Amino acid sequence: MSDLLDTPVPPPLPAAPAAPDWQPLPLRSAWLAAVSGAISGALLFGIVPGALWVLFELPARWWSVAALVVVGTLAGAMIGFRRQRRTRWRLDAHGLGLRRDLLWQHETRVPLSRVQHLDLRRGPIERNARLSTLVVHTAGSRFSAVTIGGLDSDDAERLRDTLAYQLDQDDDAL
Incomplete structure (x- = not known):
């Protein structure tokens, strides 16, 4: 009976994104x-x-x-x-999307299957403003990282955890 109580409980699944629509970066960024x-x-x-x-x-x-x-x-x-106000991100069933436009529109999609590892960076100014930079490293060449700077810290942690969970699930399937 005590073995059941001592067994660690796996962490709950990260919450899914509230909406699959393109999300703006916070105004403070x-x-x-x-x-x-x-x-x-x-x-x-x-x-x-x-x-x-x-x-x-x-x-x-x-x-x-x-x-x-x-x-x-x-x-x-x-x-x-x-x-910065024209930068949007989206996490859906297919992966992470990043859209930037001012004069030229630039859209990047990272399929979940291409994610290698994730970094979350916070400099002193970003920490003070409760912002983070998420770096998504992908399979590919030397320049194979997508960086989203100016994310709200909670959003960045949620994105990292969701992508990491999906990465762990894909590793378990192999």
Whole structure:
């Protein structure tokens, strides 16, 4: 009788996705992407023209470089925000889907049978914003990983657990 009580109970199955529709990334990931884009835009539009101005002694004034920094900051923030808001993911019976579009639409499907292993990454800024990056490594060539950055931490853990459970089930079938 005590053997029955000591037997470990397998963990419950991960919950299925609420809906097979395309899921947006959380708004807070778009704000982080906007900050990152603003920094990149400011550096690109500020350092490059500023260096050219100094290096070649161009007749531009300091305010023109400052205006370029402002334009680069705003453009980078807008592109980063909109790009993140236009990223969607979906987990269905066929596998994981990732759709990104801003100017060009890019859709990636990872069949469940191709998943090799999974990584969940959280940097200090992501942890503070309760975000995670899920890396799905697939069978294939050197560039065979799909990365979904800016996922809500709960969604990322649920996706990882669901994909890992399916991976374990496929391994047991062999």
